[in-house]
Amino acid sequence: MAQGQPIYILPEGALRTTGRDAQRNNIMAAKTVAETVRTTLGPRGMDKMLVDDLGDIVITNDGATIVDEMNVEHPAAKMVVEVAKTQDNEVGDGTTTAVVLTGELLSSAEKLLDQGIHSSIIARGYRMATEKADEILKEIGKEISIDDDKLLTEIAITAMTGKGTETSKEKLAELSVKAIKQIAEKENGKIVIDLDNVKIEKKEGASTADSELIQGLVIDKERVHAGMPKKVKDAKIALLDVAMEVKETETDAKIQITDPNQLQAFLAQEENMLKEMVDNIVKCGATVVFCQKGIDDLAQHYLSKAGIFAVRRVKKSDMEKLAKATGATIVTNIKDLEEKDLGYAAEVEERKIAKDEMTFVKGCKNPKAVSFLIRGGTEHVVDEVERAVNDALGGVAASLEVGTIVPGGGASEIELARRLKKYAETVGGREQLAIDAFADAMEIIPRTLAESAGIDAIDILVKLRTEHEKGRKNTGVMVLNGGIGDMLKDGIVEPVKIKTQAVKSASEAAQMLLRIDDVIAASKKEGGTPPMPEGGMGGMSPGM
Template sequence: MKYPELLSHDVARVGIEESRKLNLVVGGMITDVIKTSLGPRGMEKVFIDILGEDTITKHGGAFLRKVDVKHPVAKAIIEGVNTVDTHVGDGTISAAILIGMLLSKSQELLKMEISPTTIIKGYEKSLEFALDILDEIKKKESTANKKVMYRLATSCLAGKAMTSLISEDISIANLIVDAVCSVANFQKKEIDIDDIKIEEKAGNANNIQLVRGTVVDKTIDNSAMPRSIENAKILLLNEPLEMMRTKTDEQIEINSPEQMTLFLNQETIDIRAKVKKIVNSGANVVISRKGINSIAQEYLSKEGIISMRRVKMNDLSWLEKSTGAKTCKSLEDISEDELGFAKKVYEKNIGGDKMVFIEGCNNPKSVTILLRCNSKRYLDEFHRDALNVIYVLRNFIENSFIVRGGGATEAIIANRIRELSTTVEGREQIVIGKFADAIEEIPITLARNVGMDPIDTLTQLRAKYANCPKDTLKWYGIDSEKRKVSEIFPDGVIEPLVVKQQIVKTGVAVTNMILNVNDIFMKDEIDNTHCHIDGTVHAHHDGGKAHNHFEQEGLEQRQMHHYY
């Protein structure tokens, strides 16, 4: 008896063994791509897109987002790395390394005939151990401690483009810490990242500055207006100072030159009435989201008022926070509460473009970091570096527990998990041991990238913890400057606790998700899909060469053939 086939001819099945093998190999490939960027001595990556524009970065999340991948496992790993980047803003490369090494160790365990279910349970148990260990070794610090925040910032910036291209005399870490402290609410342990505006302009990297206010990438509207005003009263508008076209088609019948003159004069009268309302309010700086025509500009300049038109909505939001102004609801009734204050508003030439600085505000809730660099490529990298530091400081403000860096935290977790694995019976004990080996790869990769021998580093690191008294907590990690295994001191490299927690959680979650997949079914990709005029949709494996497009109807009666 002949049985029908289960799958269509254009559906292929990879198979259980081959699928798992392929999934685990793909995970290792993603890790190999990005692991050389870890640490202060990590190397940068260059990505060139389809338009020929290049991106230079050592930010793991930014680089992996640029790379287009087809395999679903590779996509899952990149999404996991993006999750770490979104939630904590740092640790993306460490997360990629951990996922890759867990998949690699899973391959070894499968060869030992340990089932995927046992591996998944072992990794989940290891995650519980790792989080408990982190809770034991964490240290509480004062949220408003600027010294700790400065060390967190310098640890995050170590080896980044921002520190390598900026003079040592300029402390970019202090600048970002001051920006964060200006907008943070330490009592509620809250900070809104969007309260810090990051503006970019070409120029000397040593001219990076923090403006305690808002920088608007616009020019003052009219050359007759003053270039600078002190003790400015700022009015924010969301309505135009010009005549607007109606939404519906309207016609005006004018029968004489006198009527034309009256019509034009009425426009001037309306604009002048609006300007008079502004003058009476006491405002001397007007910033509008909509247009300001030449007539309004002329009247404003005569009154010594600065105006800026067509300012972005985001800039108005930052100006509200920094100056205390409120966007005016109606020019007919401008209240004093709607006016903001700044000690100085002035126009300045930055990188060949004119920008307006609104600074010296009373207790600003929004500040601006003005980034400068000679290259647009590195300006983008500076932006990513600054955001990394801001996210790290936000993590510390919201959860003020820290651990030490340099791979010391991962080494402690690996050492203690090996000890705890003996309390677990069955094959899960072997899985937990492999988890310890996987997380230990992070300090080993760090050592490899600074030029140390990985095998010697591994033996030294394990020996240090083996000889350490059980009642004493020692932080042995990789000293990147001296290129040796040594103790990481409290005034050295530190990191927020939540970053380490997120790395471990994401690493185990993504790995277990991939291990749960045991087979792959693929439908053939066909590019020659098309539709006939009668609604028939079909495709050709051969590009349609053997297909009778005319369906025996003759040249004059052939059907339309649309490709998509």
Template sequence: MRLVKKPPLILKEGSKRTEGEDALRVNITAAKVIGETVKSTLGPKGMDKMLVDRLGGIVITNDGATILEEIDVRHPAAKIMVEIARTQDSEVGDGTTTAVLLASELLTQAETLLGFKIHPNTIINGYKKALAKSQELLQTLSLSVSLTNLKILKSIAESAINCKLLKDKEEYFANIAVQSILKIQEIREDTSYADIEKIQIVKHQGNSLSDTLMVEGIILEKEIEHPDMIKTVDNAKIALLNVPLEIEKTKFDTEIRIANPLDIKSYLDEEEEILRAMVKKIRDVGANVVITQKGMTLLIEHLLAKNKILAIKRVKKKEMMKIQRAVGGKVVSSVNDLTPEFLGDAGHVEEKLIGTKKMVFIEKCQNPRSVSILIRGSIEHLLHEIERTLIDAMSVIADIVRNNKYITGGGSIEVELAKKLREFAIIIGGREQLAIEAFAGTLETIPKVLAANGGYDPIDVIVELRAKHSIEKNKYYGIDVFTGKIVDMNDLGVLEPLLVKLQALKSATEAASMILKIDDVVAAKLIAPERRAGAPGVGGGQLPPNLGPNPMS
């Protein structure tokens, strides 16, 4: 009789392995759960999510990137979906929900094809061909816009303001987003570029959303501490310093021995003279506003107040860089280096009381390369959501600055692409044809979800959209989620940057392809939380998170 030997133990005890079709289906299921999580947030009639962290902090939002950042995702495949949202947000600033939904649906379609015994690599090749064709078609379907065409720019920004809290105020906030980006745009290597990091956003609870405003300059959450110092300066000449206006302490311990009491007065007089010389230098170069990253003594403040010079101390480096971009000038590391050429200019500097908080406004700057937005609102959670919404709106305008092409929204482009891809699939033929047709079906998920979130029947909507798009001139027709009607999105003003759609398709396809190529998952045993501080590889603890369908703790 032949003895059956026990297979050798290769993995460490406690490790868990899932392989073959099981691994693939479990990963697909986990990714689909993430898609379902954000599905109901798509579009202007999407629902919000309330996220409560372990400390009781609350976030209320319908922003896909924020939702996926806040939830505790543990499954490896689900983490790939979170990476999609993160990449989409960092690259183009909008379209995170669309990217995640497309990736989720691509995997759903792939699961069906796997049931027909089509190899994952064949599906991936079909998806890649469909992506390349979609990118080509998007270039032909896109429209160009000039940065002087404020009407279209505002329509693009309004389409990105996907927040019911701003109902009837979309135009006002879209205008703020457009003007902010146009103020800070610059030319880099012969191409236009806008960095939204140069836009300072200050939130302060109180008043209403209508009191939100843009300042052509910088808002400092500082107050002028000396009671005798002037609070308002017109035609400001601003000295930017990275040096303390005080007698610096020595870097090593020193001992001064004074035999004569009169020498003490001489020593103090000498210190005072040094400080007076600093103020004289500032006054002589023509500065009437001083902003420093360091501190300043009471005597310096008193002397500056006497000379009618407004002073602000302990400004953060990041804020100082924004001030420099707004007012011009140069930050100097020594008062002796100050010259009139290094001074910045602002039309008006004033300390204002905003609600219960004092702030310094540096405004009316000539050609500012940094601007500020002061957001007002009655509820703290509202302020955070408005900030996220404004960042989305500014991001899409920044995308237009980089690439001046836009496309129509409302699911119109997705339906048109799906129609063209089905024609393309017939030309390709073979098993890859099925994958390309699955890609086309995936694209139609967007109008279906928009319809469902608006309270309409997705089947009726997609049938009507296909009928409209069968006529060539109707290629920009999509769903108006407020009326349920199929209308021309160009006429309705539902527009979005071409870059957003290109990135969403690319990210979704890459993520789906990556998950489809995984046929083996080996998970090591996790170390118990109380033992994680110890050496790696210690025994005990718990098994890895369930590699089943639930990707979240």
């Protein structure tokens, strides 16, 4: 019988890391991603320049954009990217906070692992701390209503601070609040906001201060015929989901013509069909037509003769927004078009913006879809302003949907840490240590804010703890002044949803990574390096 015969259960080139090494590698990868975005946190946060393999450049300090553009390969690092994406999809802001918290929770857990505490106990402690943190955040929150314009504007300004919009953040914040209030709807006593109803159009040129909110819609299309009016006042708008063209038969058809008169009659019939379509539109009183499909050249001629402004091949999403903005009904058969199907706008005009013709539908009566036109000096500026506006819109929407806000500037995190430490004392067993570690991890936010302001983080943390022990729960880091102060008085406020979502996502990701003790990575095809190298980020050699 043969002795010492090796048994292979994994394919050649597969890499396996087990036990403490697997945990250490995963924690290291997650911490590396967190450290990358940590310097972008707060009003003094720095930007990152990301260059892809095609040479395209992205300059941003938006956490979700950074981790998405980094194109990470390490499986544990990818989980941290998922945390940022979840935060962005759920709230629209707070992505950097969520990533930084994930890294710090794992860093705190690593110290406990070194002390010989089992990862499942740490995970259980983190779970208990997350539930308690949710309760605490809801308790320290302050209620907000849709009529509180001052607070809503402060939320938008807080979301945009440090994102390259400093010169115009007050104006952009006001426009963001107006946009959200315009599209907000009440259902069963609750405010419901669909951010898809705010259409963001961006064009280079002019300055950020020239950005505007249109009480209606901006469509990146031009009128189909030069003979049509450029501007229509008190527009009656028809929305058509049907081609204004002669229909072709569904089946293969062959028409035999033996006489030139028959050909003439055939062409005349096609003309009549198109004229009849236009006559139906004219009869119902429409002065503007938005068509989702094509418009025949002859139909364009008849529409321009009738003085009707027409746009073709409008996107389905834009058609739906036009319906919400103008109150029109999308019609699929021109013969069924009636006056009651028409929408209203005070003005529809074609304007040239940065060398492109665009159609503006303005002055709608109580529109439930609006457009935000963003301007800026360069493509990169416009992109960063768009990200800042998205954060502001997400922040205002989240605060209204939940109806609660909390102080920013690290005040909420310090209060969380203080109360969690007290809660830890009531919990028996080793889980107490995990809850304590969770509380310590919360302080990474005020510490980072202090570091970015160039002030001593330890001094600031000691002062903040003292103030919070005295019951001043709104005290946080005044980054721009280099001290501490009352966040609510200074208008540094955030929706409670940003904090609850960030804490939950970060905690769940940390728990999942802590429970992994074995990583088996298949080799890449075509002789590539395995996706899970020994430590560090994907693609780095052990000696780097």
